[in-house]
Amino acid sequence: MNLVYKALSDPTRRKILELLRTGDKTAGELGQEFPHTAPTMSKHFSVLKDADLIQGDKSGTSISYRLNVSLLEEAMLSLLSQFKLELSQPAKE
């Protein structure tokens, strides 16, 4: 679970996860959203994969990444429970 927190500690990786909330995206599509080289992005994908937060499915020459929503939720719940916080979440805007 510590891998998850490490993964979440970088803004680029948080944005990747955010982008994947709206649907699967290829490495290239994700890369376009950032000012980093492909290898740099690839490393971020690896960190997220190691934490099991995303999964990559190869099809043709490209790799489509998918968010593991339940693990993300689990991580959030685990954090909340560690801090014994009870949040009243505002309704979606």
Add this chain to the structure above:
Amino acid sequence: MNLVYKALSDPTRRKILELLRTGDKTAGELGQEFPHTAPTMSKHFSVLKDADLIQGDKSGTSISYRLNVSLLEEAMLSLLSQFKLELSQPAKE
């Protein structure tokens, strides 16, 4: 806000916050709960202070640390909202 995420990415610091949920504690009291030297702990306190997650009040020779609960809640809500997660928090056990 990035300082907050960085602060949360270390297990020692998460445990410090957890311990402070049950009430204020001095640097020394907190230090006893970890296998680290006082200077190491002091650095962790600094990181948490820089992120505004805790506040230290000096009294006599010791410093009493207090958790900033509302900032912690804010950080959690901000994370949840970034990921557009809606958690159904289980009731406290």
Add this chain to the structure above:
DNA sequence: GTTATATTTAGCCATCTGTCTAATTAGTTA
């Protein structure tokens, strides 16, 4: 089979991080 495209791996580098020991600061007590 060669070329083009998408992505990763390898290797390098500067900076950040978490730890330590030693030294310093500040308050209390004798």
Add this chain to the structure above:
DNA sequence: TAACTAATTAGACAGATGGCTAAATATAAC
């Protein structure tokens, strides 16, 4: 003032992190 205690600051160091370029891999298209 001197000694003691609580905590921090200074400085060093190994290892992790996030970025890059260059090279490798794998699939597709010609």
